[in-house]
Amino acid sequence: MSTKVDTTPIARQKRNRFLLQAACIAVSLFMLIPIYLISLAALSSRASLNEFPLSLLPTNLSVETLTGFLGATGIFGALGNSLIVGAGTLILAALIGVPAGYALARFSFRGKDPYQLFLLFTRALPIVVLSVPLARLFLTVDIYDTTYAVILLHTALALPTTILISASVFLSVPIDVEEAARLFGCSPLGAFGRVVLPMALPGLAAASIFTFVMSWNEVLGASILTLDHRTLPAQVLSSLSDSPLAYRFAGGFALVIPSIIFIALMRRYLTNMWGSTIR
Amino acid sequence: MVVEAPPTPAATVAPPRHRKIPPAVLLIGPSVVFMALLLGWPVVQGVLQAFKDDQGFTLEFVNRMVQDPYFWPAVRNTLLLIVVMIPLQFALAIAMALMLRSNPRLHKVHFFIWAIPLALSDLAAGLVWLAIFNDRGYLNSALSWFGLQGISWLAYDNQTSMFICVLIAELWRATSLVLIIVVAGLQGIPKDYDEAAQVFGATFWQRLRHVTLPLLKPSLQVALILRTILAFQTFAVAQALTGQNFPLVVGETYRWYTGLQNPNVAAALALVILVVSMVTSIFYLRALRDKNQGGLR
Amino acid sequence: MADIQISNLVKTYPGGSERATDDVSLSIRDGEFTVLLGPSGCGKTTLLRMIAGLELPDSGSISIGGRDVTYLPPNKRNLSMVFQSYAVFPHRKVRYNIGFGLRMAKVPADEIERKVQWAADLLQLGPYLDRLPANLSGGQRQRVAVARAIVMDADVLLMDEPLSNLDALLRLTFRSELKKIVQDLGTTTVYVTHDQSEALSLGDQVAVMRKGRIVQLGDPLDVYDAPADQFVGGFIGSPPMNFLDAAVSHDGGTLVLGEQQLMAPSILRSFAGKDVLLGVRAENVTVSNQRSSGDVAATVLVVEPMGSTVLLTVEVDGHNLKVQAPPTFKTAPRHTVWLGFAPNTMRVYDRETSMALEAK
Numbered sequence: 001m002s003t004k005v006d007t008t009p010i011a012r013q014k015r016n017r018f019l020l021q022a023a024c025i026a027v028s029l030f031m032l033i034p035i036y037l038i039s040l041a042a043l044s045s046r047a048s049l050n051e052f053p054l055s056l057l058p059t060n061l062s063v064e065t066l067t068g069f070l071g072a073t074g075i076f077g078a079l080g081n082s083l084i085v086g087a088g089t090l091i092l093a094a095l096i097g098v099p100a101g102y103a104l105a106r107f108s109f110r111g112k113d114p115y116q117l118f119l120l121f122t123r124a125l126p127i128v129v130l131s132v133p134l135a136r137l138f139l140t141v142d143i144y145d146t147t148y149a150v151i152l153l154h155t156a157l158a159l160p161t162t163i164l165i166s167a168s169v170f171l172s173v174p175i176d177v178e179e180a181a182r183l184f185g186c187s188p189l190g191a192f193g194r195v196v197l198p199m200a201l202p203g204l205a206a207a208s209i210f211t212f213v214m215s216w217n218e219v220l221g222a223s224i225l226t227l228d229h230r231t232l233p234a235q236v237l238s239s240l241s242d243s244p245l246a247y248r249f250a251g252g253f254a255l256v257i258p259s260i261i262f263i264a265l266m267r268r269y270l271t272n273m274w275g276s277t278i279r
Numbered sequence: 280m281v282v283e284a285p286p287t288p289a290a291t292v293a294p295p296r297h298r299k300i301p302p303a304v305l306l307i308g309p310s311v312v313f314m315a316l317l318l319g320w321p322v323v324q325g326v327l328q329a330f331k332d333d334q335g336f337t338l339e340f341v342n343r344m345v346q347d348p349y350f351w352p353a354v355r356n357t358l359l360l361i362v363v364m365i366p367l368q369f370a371l372a373i374a375m376a377l378m379l380r381s382n383p384r385l386h387k388v389h390f391f392i393w394a395i396p397l398a399l400s401d402l403a404a405g406l407v408w409l410a411i412f413n414d415r416g417y418l419n420s421a422l423s424w425f426g427l428q429g430i431s432w433l434a435y436d437n438q439t440s441m442f443i444c445v446l447i448a449e450l451w452r453a454t455s456l457v458l459i460i461v462v463a464g465l466q467g468i469p470k471d472y473d474e475a476a477q478v479f480g481a482t483f484w485q486r487l488r489h490v491t492l493p494l495l496k497p498s499l500q501v502a503l504i505l506r507t508i509l510a511f512q513t514f515a516v517a518q519a520l521t522g523q524n525f526p527l528v529v530g531e532t533y534r535w536y537t538g539l540q541n542p543n544v545a546a547a548l549a550l551v552i553l554v555v556s557m558v559t560s561i562f563y564l565r566a567l568r569d570k571n572q573g574g575l576r
Numbered sequence: 577m578a579d580i581q582i583s584n585l586v587k588t589y590p591g592g593s594e595r596a597t598d599d600v601s602l603s604i605r606d607g608e609f610t611v612l613l614g615p616s617g618c619g620k621t622t623l624l625r626m627i628a629g630l631e632l633p634d635s636g637s638i639s640i641g642g643r644d645v646t647y648l649p650p651n652k653r654n655l656s657m658v659f660q661s662y663a664v665f666p667h668r669k670v671r672y673n674i675g676f677g678l679r680m681a682k683v684p685a686d687e688i689e690r691k692v693q694w695a696a697d698l699l700q701l702g703p704y705l706d707r708l709p710a711n712l713s714g715g716q717r718q719r720v721a722v723a724r725a726i727v728m729d730a731d732v733l734l735m736d737e738p739l740s741n742l743d744a745l746l747r748l749t750f751r752s753e754l755k756k757i758v759q760d761l762g763t764t765t766v767y768v769t770h771d772q773s774e775a776l777s778l779g780d781q782v783a784v785m786r787k788g789r790i791v792q793l794g795d796p797l798d799v800y801d802a803p804a805d806q807f808v809g810g811f812i813g814s815p816p817m818n819f820l821d822a823a824v825s826h827d828g829g830t831l832v833l834g835e836q837q838l839m840a841p842s843i844l845r846s847f848a849g850k851d852v853l854l855g856v857r858a859e860n861v862t863v864s865n866q867r868s869s870g871d872v873a874a875t876v877l878v879v880e881p882m883g884s885t886v887l888l889t890v891e892v893d894g895h896n897l898k899v900q901a902p903p904t905f906k907t908a909p910r911h912t913v914w915l916g917f918a919p920n921t922m923r924v925y926d927r928e929t930s931m932a933l934e935a936k
Contacts (some may be wrong), residue, residue: 005637008648013632017383027375028392034451035395037417038407096309118441122318123505126556128514128532128549132542133324134317163310188302194546197426214518215399215414219515220529224536233402237515238537245413246521252406259398264368267391270459474630477650478657479677479728487677493667540841 038249042253046208069250082186089152089215093162101166119160131224154215169203206269213262328546340543353526361510372457397455404452405519412444435524457502464498508556577733578641580604585636591731598788609765611779619788624768656730658738662721664709671705674723695723706902737766772812806930813896822854835891836872853925860921863901864914871914
């Protein structure tokens with residue numbers, strides 16, 4: 001017996017697929033067009049930025065605006081400060097946070113639940129709340145307006161997330177493997193170094209990039225804690241009101257490009273990273 | 280999400296005899312000390328700074344804060360932004376996550392593109408959209424290529440369009456955080472539930488309402504708390520787009536601290552943010568828990 | 577209730593090179609219980625999912641009760657299904673879970689209530705109706721999944737390895753319960769499993785699948801007794817069928833196993849002088865410590881007392897065989913035992929194609 005096959009559902013399905021693709025492309029365009037335009041603005045000459053209407057196509061590319069921005073006072077130093085603060089935060093947060101994450105994943109101890117609650121609670125602490133009193137503290141211990149001050153603040157901000165993420169990374173390393181290493185003669189530290197750490201490393205690396213991104217982007221705390229040793233966003237913010245548009249566009253571009261690289265570096269871990277914030 | 284676990288059994292408590300410090304304490308210790316020093320202490324100091332001057336307790340700083348002409352507009356703008364933005368953002372993020380789940384062509388590329396703003400600061404987002412929305416920017420240029428007269432989107436007397444500009448910039452920047460959490464949440468839901476609902480006759484909307492969204496609730500709760508807290512902290516977007524024309528509470532803190540050099544009023548403003556953040560978080564936790572599995576476990 | 581007609585169904589998964597189902601045709605009568613049996617990756621689950629509408633075929637057609645449903649979405653097919661993972665909604669109470677399908681179909685509340693109560697009584701879920709699935713045992717969750725499927729008055733009931741996540745004892749008791757429930761309902765049922773004992777005990781007909789094709793379709797006893805090829809014989813039965821290389825003598829009257837001989841079944845007359853593959857089930861071989869005429873000598877390798885029988889692994893002419901002896905049978909490794917083969921229980925297969933040989 002052969003019934004006639006009704007293919008109308010397939011046609012409907014095809015139409016839905018088409019709409020789906022179109023919607024995806026529309027969202028992608030919404031995400032990409034602003035990035036294209038800021039790149040276009042940053043790569044246009046000062047003269048062509050003063051024209052109106054602006055050309056929407058890259059007809060008049062020049063690095064004049066960008067070199068002008070990089071040559072402006074304080075920008076080069078700010079870029080260096082940003083890198084130092086980012087790297088310092090990354091190292092300090094890993095040194096303090098990874099062991100704590102390991103303990104959360106592997107041990108049960110008194111106060112574990114309050115500790116985890118405390119970590120979650122710190123998420124609700126706005127940066128402003130911390131920055132203003134910290135500025136006073138750092139003044140008294142004489143590290144105000146140094147990169148150390150910003151590193152300490154950023155580490156404190158990143159630490160809860162680092163701990164929670166590394167705990168979830170360690171949880172994904174099966175405990176059997178560690179026990180097997182112990183059984184075959186490794187010390188606790190040896191088992192950690194030889195077996196657990198190599199398996200956890202990709203996840204921890206992604207967590208570190210996350211820390212770096214947070215530090216790279218943080219504006220308010222860095223602005224409040226420093227005067228002459230500002231990070232890049234803080235420098236851009238503080239000179240915002242008295243700088244020409246071209247300078248602001250170049251600044252925006254300089255802040256956008258690294259973020260694309262960051263996301264490209266850790267795209268495989270994106271959902272693990274932020275997904276693990278669910279707990 | 281706060282899961283109340285049963286109290287730690289007494290067996291894990293260290294025996295009273297003399298012993299080495301347990302390894303967990305050694306591993307956790309530094310983080311506790313560090314956070315107490317750099318997170319706990321500043322909060323205490325912040326409260327003191329806001330309510331104490333040389334003579335002792337005072338409400339002077341709070342009064343100055345409230346009497347500042349920018350204060351109430353800043354509060355209004357902050358709340359308005361959150362009330363309008365959060366629902367839009369969640370609808371958008373859920374739709375985007377569902378689109379990705381139905382495996383469109385190039386879904387990995389789309390996901391990457393949609394995640395880019397995740398690593399963007401609100402300052403960067405503000406500057407990006409400044410290139411578009413300023414009077415001689417790309418939006419007005421595009422309009423004029425079509426022969427249309429541009430609008431001063433960011434002008435002081437145009438509060439509505441200014442609000443829309445800040446809203447779009449924030450939607451552009453911060454939807455990806457919600458998206459990532461929702462995508463991760465969806466990945467954690469076995470496909471079987473959706474398939475079971477399909478087989479038992481549920482339409483797309485019925486599945487969304489009765490199966491997918493309820494199962495996503497824990498993720499949505501986390502995203503909601505996180506996103507709202509972060510939204511209270513938004514300020515550089517508005518600063519970059521409008522200068523002082525669209526005040527937000529955190530921006531006021533920055534102005535009081537750096538511009539007006541008054542850390543005490545700045546501390547008082549910071550406490551407003553803290554209190555509102557806490558209250559909202561608790562509200563979300565209550566509201567989203569009670570409806571569901573109240574009294575269970 | 578309805579019959580199912582499947583014809584020439586082809587499905588290749590995107591990115592896959594092999595066909596998940598390769599030109600499968602299958603006819604299931606109204607009210608029949610059909611089991612799709614095969615090892616993992618044989619296409620049985622794909623076939624079930626295409627009936628459900630969860631996968632769409634590349635070509636071919638499926639009709640249920642005379643209505644073409646090949647490309648219809650699952651929610652328009654009037655089916656119900658029990659999933660391997662149960663897929664019991666964790667955020668809802670048992671009561672809601674059982675009534676889910678009815679609620680989606682906008683059945684009046686009092687009728688939903690009545691039917692849920694009926695299904696809950698049938699599956700002894702009465703006391704658990706107001707619990708969340710997290711507070712149920714695996715077996716109880718399984719019952720909820722079955723209850724949810726049977727309240728539906730669906731045309732077809734689909735089951736995807738519903739017993740595979742239960743422990744062995746529970747599986748056995750629930751299997752018979754499931755059989756009774758489905759028998760009483762009389763719904764057309766398609767049941768997927770990799771467990772041959774489930775297939776034999778439950779099915780009205782069994783379709784054995786391998787590499788995307790149905791290699792044998794028939795009554796469970798026929799499939800067990802006369803496997804269509806070496807694969808089916810080796811897959812069905814515990815222990816599986818034994819296979820031995822043998823040659824048919826020139827007069828067709830005897831089978832030659834190395835240096836020994838046995839009486840050949842009559843169908844081999846037409847294969848005189850050929851090499852064949854001999855298939856014989858453990859329970860069809862008599863084992864004895866004394867030689868009778870026609871017996872074959874075998875060396876005992878392993879002795880496994882199973883309680884009701886003793887399972888012996890023996891060697892004949894370089895082949896290992898599994899045979900059964902009564903529990904009182906005494907022997908030990910390296911002893912010689914004598915095996916008796918009844919000619920009418922032997923099956924013979926082509927050595928090249930491993931297909932069953934039919935008398936010409």
